[in-house]
Amino acid sequence: MTLHAEPVIQIRPYVAADRRACIAVFRSNLPRYFDSSELPEFEAFLDKPVGDYFVLELGSSVVACGGCYVRAGTGRLSWGMVSREKHRASIGSILLAWRIDQLFQLPEISEIAIDTSQHVAGFFTRHGFCTTGQVTDGFGAGIAQVCMSLQRINWRLRASASLHPTAAGGD
Numbered sequence: 001m002t003l004h005a006e007p008v009i010q011i012r013p014y015v016a017a018d019r020r021a022c023i024a025v026f027r028s029n030l031p032r033y034f035d036s037s038e039l040p041e042f043e044a045f046l047d048k049p050v051g052d053y054f055v056l057e058l059g060s061s062v063v064a065c066g067g068c069y070v071r072a073g074t075g076r077l078s079w080g081m082v083s084r085e086k087h088r089a090s091i092g093s094i095l096l097a098w099r100i101d102q103l104f105q106l107p108e109i110s111e112i113a114i115d116t117s118q119h120v121a122g123f124f125t126r127h128g129f130c131t132t133g134q135v136t137d138g139f140g141a142g143i144a145q146v147c148m149s150l151q152r153i154n155w156r157l158r159a160s161a162s163l164h165p166t167a168a169g170g171d
Contacts, residue, residue: 007059009091011098014053014065019046021062022055028084033119035140045079052102053079056095064091068099068112074149075103075112096127100155110152118144128154 014022026034026042034042046053051069055062066080077099082092103109113132116124117139121131129148138145 008057009094010057011054011095012057014046014049014055014067018055018062018065019043022046022065025062025065025081025083029081033081033117033143035143037140042079050078051076054095054099056082056091058086058091064095066095066099068103070103070106070109073108075100075106075109077112077114080114092123093127096124100127100150104152104155111149113147113149116146116148118146121146121148124148124150 023039023043023046026039030036049067051067053067054065056064056066063086064080064082067078069076069078077096080092080095080099082089082095100112103112114124114129115138118134125131125148127150129150131146132149133147135145135147137143
């Protein structure tokens with residue numbers, strides 16, 4: 001009998017050697033989640049990331065990337081994505097929670113904002129984000145720009161609820 005260990009998940013800072021893998025993750029999400037016209041902007045970002053940018057490795061492969069930074073006292077999320085073949089495997093949730101925790105470790109941050117598309121707004125809603133605005137075709141034809149935010153108190157309440165389920169929830 002052979003036992004197979006699950007690949008280890010590691011989140012680490014982006015380095016220039018990750019550029020090709022991050023671009024592959026981006027391309028795997030075309031055309032539904034990104035417009036191809038956004039690729040040069042993403043490539044320029046990778047050359048000079050704003051704030052902190054991270055990759056998530058599954059085993060030795062980069063399968064996700066995403067960043068965070070602070071602007072005008074608000075935490076911001078940037079260029080978060082998961083390789084299309086790893087969608088619905090909790091990879092995005094792991095990387096999102098990690099970036100949220102990074103920002104909320106800063107005592108001056110009480111809100112995190114993101115501009116995302118209508119295709120993934122539901123993902124952020126499931127993690128406590130609320131829609132604050134929307135621009136039709138804001139990221140390209142058929143890809144709306146959905147502005148969303150998460151308040152620190154809501155994140156803490158969600159974390160507390162998951163650690164202390166109610167008696168009604170049971171086992």
